[in-house]
Amino acid sequence: GQQLNQSPQSMFIQEGEDVSMNCTSSSIFNTWLWYKQEPGEGPVLLIALYKAGELTSNGRLTAQFGITRKDSFLNISASIPSDVGIYFCAGLDNYGQNFVFGPGTRLSVLP
Amino acid sequence: DARVTQTPRHKVTEMGQEVTMRCQPILGHNTVFWYRQTMMQGLELLAYFRNRAPLDDSGMPKDRFSAEMPDATLATLKIQPSEPRDSAVYFCASGPAGTSYEQYFGPGTRLTVT
Numbered sequence: 167g168q169q170l171n172q173s174p175q176s177m178f179i180q181e182g183e184d185v186s187m188n189c190t191s192s193s194i195f196n197t198w199l200w201y202k203q204e205p206g207e208g209p210v211l212l213i214a215l216y217k218a219g220e221l222t223s224n225g226r227l228t229a230q231f232g233i234t235r236k237d238s239f240l241n242i243s244a245s246i247p248s249d250v251g252i253y254f255c256a257g258l259d260n261y262g263q264n265f266v267f268g269p270g271t272r273l274s275v276l277p
Numbered sequence: 278d279a280r281v282t283q284t285p286r287h288k289v290t291e292m293g294q295e296v297t298m299r300c301q302p303i304l305g306h307n308t309v310f311w312y313r314q315t316m317m318q319g320l321e322l323l324a325y326f327r328n329r330a331p332l333d334d335s336g337m338p339k340d341r342f343s344a345e346m347p348d349a350t351l352a353t354l355k356i357q358p359s360e361p362r363d364s365a366v367y368f369c370a371s372g373p374a375g376t377s378y379e380q381y382f383g384p385g386t387r388l389t390v391t
Binding site: 197199201206207208209210211214254256258265266267268269270 | 281312319320322325368370378379380381382383384385
């Protein structure tokens with residue numbers, strides 16, 4: 167089936183730094199979602215994107231629906247310790263048939 | 278604060294036993310999803326319901342897994358018989374009508390099959 171790739175797999179950053187991560191697919195998607203998961207919890211929806219080129223913010227988080235419709239990006243500005251977790255992208259393919267999650271980007275924030 | 282609830286939170290059982298996991302979706306949501314999460318496979322979609330009707334269960338091993346929604350406030354995922362390879366965290370998620378796959382996850386059921 168279709169798969170999503172996320173990069174980087176993991177990252178260690180200093181508190182206060184900005185973070186960028188991305189999610190790519192070999193085929194076109196018409197919905198992109200970004201989730202954050204903390205230990206022992208279920209993923210929490212951060213941002214949903216529905217149109218190519220769409221740029222949506224949620225506090226310090228900003229996500230973009232790539233213009234090619236094969237990728238999406240998530241940026242976190244001025245990171246804080248509570249940003250620690252695994253960030254998952256998820257997408258619905260162009261036919262509305264397949265919904266998949268990426269493998270995640272593990273973020274660690276150093277004080 | 279509306280949340281998806283799942284029971285039990287933890288389950289340890291022996292191989293061959295039946296396991297039933299329950300989920301109460303957020304009131305008013307009309308879509309329900311079941312996922313399995315493991316370190317090796319990540320988050321895998323097992324089944325998807327809309328208005329209590331199963332729309333997609335292609336990700337679910339049909340020989341031992343079954344998912345149902347007896348009513349709008351209860352979704353169940355059953356494994357019979359359970360096997361050690363079923364050990365994972367099982368998440369239920371629900372979504373409101375009219376949104377394309379926006380989902381709100383429960384806390385999960387951690388299943389260990391020995």
